[in-house]
């Protein structure tokens with residue numbers, strides 16, 4: 001086969017695959033109904049995997065929602081990704097509310113979950129309820145996510161009791177990084193694994209509508225997903241769970257120097273953006289930009 005024929009065949013296959021993928025996306029399948037906590041449980045029941053990504057601002061949230069992602073997490077990873085902090089601990093309730101509001105303006109279909117930041121629910125369950133109400137009222141988000149099991153179960157019960165849906169988060173819990181001292185895989189030993197399973201059941205019994213499991217052995221995550229009736233969404237927890245979540249800036253390749261095994265990069269936006277900005281700088285310096293058609 002000639003080189004030109006090979007590349008024509010490659011292009012045809014590429015566009016067929018692209019079309020297939022486009023048709024699989026929620027926004028083109030005709031199912032533009034708002035995703036609810038109830039629909040996520042139905043998805044688990046019929047074995048449909050749940051897609052979840054973080055977003056922190058209006059522009060990215062619009063793209064993520066338009067591409068058919070089921071759940072958007074306004075993660076406290078905004079502390080790292082947006083503010084450049086080393087951990088998630090410094091982000092405040094006001095800052096989470098700002099990110100939550102910005103995301104909500106861009107979303108039509110996805111369920112939007114906002115992380116309750118460190119310090120907003122651990123000290124006192126009643127404080128937790130007051131802060132949860134504030135976040136829900138001021139952002140208009142659909143649900144909240146809290147890290148922890150037994151230690152914070154009172155706050156979780158009361159928040160759910162006050163009418164707010166809660167997503168749990170076990171395994172690696174970045175708000176406890178100072179206790180662990182490392183971002184390594186959690187629950188590798190029997191004692192921690194058994195506690196995690198007990199906590200997962202506690203969260204389901206308390207009324208959580210879903211659970212995130214971060215960076216734990218795949219077999220343990222599989223066990224939890226099969227024992228719970230609520231959807232289990234994994235990040236670094238293998239494929240035998242009910243859905244996957246990634247940090248949007250990581251999967252788009254905007255961040256550099258962070259490459260855990262679980263992270264699949266779907267683009268290299270760091271290079272794309274650096275090249276585009278470098279070209280802009282060169283065009284300004286050489287007076288190529290703006291040209292006659294780019295002025296009034």
Ligand code: KIV
Pocket residue numbers: 054073074075076077078115212214235245247
């Ligand atoms: O804040 C965050 O981005 C998260 C995900 C890693 C699940 O909690």
